[in-house]
Amino acid sequence: MSNSRRHFLASTGSAAGLTALGSMIPFELVLAQGAPIRLGSVLDNSGNLDAYGKPMVMATQLAAEEINAAGGLLGRKIEVKQYDTQSDIALYTKFAQQLSRDDKVDVVHGGITSASREAIRQTFKRANTLYFYNVLYEGGVCDRNVVCTGTTPAQAVEPIVEIALKQWGKSAYILAADYNYGQITAKWLAHYIEKGGGKTLKTDFFPLDVADFGSTIAKIQQEKPLFVVSALVGGAHMSFYRQWAASGMNKKIPLCSTTFGVGNEHLALSPAEGDGILIAGNYSQESTEPANKEFLAKWAKRFGDTKIVHEIAVSQYQGILLWAACVKKAGSLDREKMLAAIESGISIQGPGGKITLEPKTHHATLDIKVMEVKGQKLTIKQEFKARPPSDTLQFCDLKKNPAENKQFEVKI
Secondary structure, three states: OOHHHHHHHHHHOHHHHHHHOOOOOOHHHHHHHHOOEEEEEEEOOOOOOHHHHHHHHHHHHHHHHHHHHOOOEOOEOEEEEEEEOOOOHHHHHHHHHHHHHHOOOOEEEOOOOHHHHHHHHHHHHHOOOEEEEOOOOOOOEEEOOEEEOOOOHHHHHHHHHHHHHHHHOOEEEEEEEOOHHHHHHHHHHHHHHHHOOOEEEEEEEEOOOOOOOHHHHHHHHHHOOOEEEEEOOOOOOHHHHHHHHHOOHHHOOOEEEOOOOOOOHHHHOOHHHHOOOEEEEOOOOOOOOHHHHHHHHHHHHHHOOOOOOOHHHHHHHHHHHHHHHHHHHHOOOOHHHHHHHHOOOOEEEEOOEEEEEEOOOOEEEEEEEEEEEEOOEEEEEEEEEEEOOHHHHOOOOOOOOOOOEEEOOOOO
16 A cells, blocks of 8 residues: 555545445545546736736636536536736746646636737647637637637627728728737738728737827828727727827727727726727627626626626636536546537537537637727627637638647738
């Protein structure tokens, strides 16, 4: 008998009890039944992106507590191992290695920017640790070890561009964050603008720390587009919307965005600054669906203020519930059984509507809402049910090519 087994039996006082029952339960089974399921999380709970990360951390806690209160999974509780990456890519790399190598977690839910995702994705693949990325992104990741539950351009960008072209006209000016999300999303925006018979007059990219947009606003005034599309990201880029309103341009040229509102940016602007911005996404607090009302009631009971709930916090919550549904279907944490469950077309009903995992891509089919900012609220104007990740479906078929491991990009 090993020392670890002696310690286990002594600490539980179970040696006599087991023999008294007249059965020999394998030690490994006893241990498995009592050991928690380890859920790893790497999110920006501080730093430049904490407005996104903090509610995602809270959503992680809420989902895990909800699952545990219902009896856990496979008769075991969930234990969350959370690391604060402080908006630092180097810390993403460090903590990803720690989660997979030292903590030996069973799954990871984390990452905010696409850069953070790509900094950790290969680490989890090498360790065979399933990774759920629960944030809207530029699409195209084709990796059997990864599940992406946020919106992609075909789901959210295409409908908002179609509406903008119809409502405002055929010429656009694109502003985007200067990293892979912004660069690739800008290509999708230009693609859908051209597809709809429009023209992109100019595209400008901005590092995440840029906060002065005066010269850009001057260029937009000179180009005279019929609308502006923003794929800006983070706290510094919020300055654009304030400067845009201060210049009076919000009264002259309409604005839509692929990112505004996902981190509750509309609450940081006054109605005079934010009203009229058009956005598209999976979630609005204004939804009257029962699942959303129930979710907000749970959040209020656990944390109090529901104003901080935003789309990617909801996406994190939904991603964890999807993973839990896969565990239940698999009846195991075995990787191959989990992959079979992921590729079975499994669905849940979440605050953002019905979410179904698309088997070929490991992406989610989602309901999309086109919303207008009005009085610091996201008023739903139009809804598109069950939109598939058709952009990623163009390139990715993990059922046919399970060893695929790359991110595809649209070619224009």
